[in-house]
Amino acid sequence: xxxxxxxxxxxxxxxxxxxxxxxxxxxxxxxxxxxxxxxxxxxxxxxxxxxxxxxxxxxxxxxxxxxxxxxxxxxxxxxxxxxxxxxxxxxxxxxxxxxxxxxxxxxxx
Amino acid sequence: xxxxxxxxxxxxxxxxxxxxxxxxxxxxxxxxxxxxxxxxxxxxxxxxxxxxxxxxxxxxxxxxxxxxxxxxxxxxxxxxxxxxxxxxxxxxxxxxxxxxxxxxxxxxxxxxx
Numbered sequence: 451x452x453x454x455x456x457x458x459x460x461x462x463x464x465x466x467x468x469x470x471x472x473x474x475x476x477x478x479x480x481x482x483x484x485x486x487x488x489x490x491x492x493x494x495x496x497x498x499x500x501x502x503x504x505x506x507x508x509x510x511x512x513x514x515x516x517x518x519x520x521x522x523x524x525x526x527x528x529x530x531x532x533x534x535x536x537x538x539x540x541x542x543x544x545x546x547x548x549x550x551x552x553x554x555x556x557x558x559x
Numbered sequence: 560x561x562x563x564x565x566x567x568x569x570x571x572x573x574x575x576x577x578x579x580x581x582x583x584x585x586x587x588x589x590x591x592x593x594x595x596x597x598x599x600x601x602x603x604x605x606x607x608x609x610x611x612x613x614x615x616x617x618x619x620x621x622x623x624x625x626x627x628x629x630x631x632x633x634x635x636x637x638x639x640x641x642x643x644x645x646x647x648x649x650x651x652x653x654x655x656x657x658x659x660x661x662x663x664x665x666x667x668x669x670x671x672x
Contacts, residue, residue, distance in 0.1 A: 491666075493663040545615075546607060
């Protein structure tokens with residue numbers, strides 16, 4: 451199966467930018483996704499990028515994709531305490547999604 | 560509009576009992592997925608339904624797991640003779656045909672004692 455790797459933990463100060471990184475092995479993934487999960491909740495789709503794109507920006511979120519290196523990143527500008535959550539990257543394998551283990555983002559005042 | 564809904568939100572059962580978990584997808588979404596989230600394994604794909612086609616059951620961990628989707632809408636995931644290792648959060652997602660976004664429900668937390 452596909453491996454999707456993420457760092458486990460990130461801590462940032464409120465107002466700073468956060469960058470969450472992900473590497474994946476399946477070069478056949480057509481789409482790459484970022485999901486957010488708050489405690490006790492399901493997965494919220496934040497954004498996704500088509501594999502032939504390098505960058506996608508959506509308000510405070512910027513996704514960068516380096517297909518050669520199989521590296522995906524999510525930048526959150528002006529991080530707020532409400533952004534504290536677990537962030538999962540995923541790539542599709544056909545229609546199923548393969549998820550990383552998640553990065554826990556802690557935003558401190 | 561309404562999102563994906565799942566019931567129950569929590570289920571505690573004794574080892575060996577059968578359980579049924581329900582998913583109600585977003586109206587009009589033809590594709591429905593079940594995933595499992597556990598501490599040890601992370602998020603795993605279980606099964607996929609698309610319209611009236613035969614489901615892809617390739618992710619089901621054992622023959623104790625089964626799922627059906629009636630009328631192309633509501634789906635039920637059944638786990639027979641539950642084991643402690645079945646304890647996890649079971650997540651359902653749906654998507655519109657041909658579109659890549661998968662929208663998840665809040666999940667059912669299953670605890671097998």
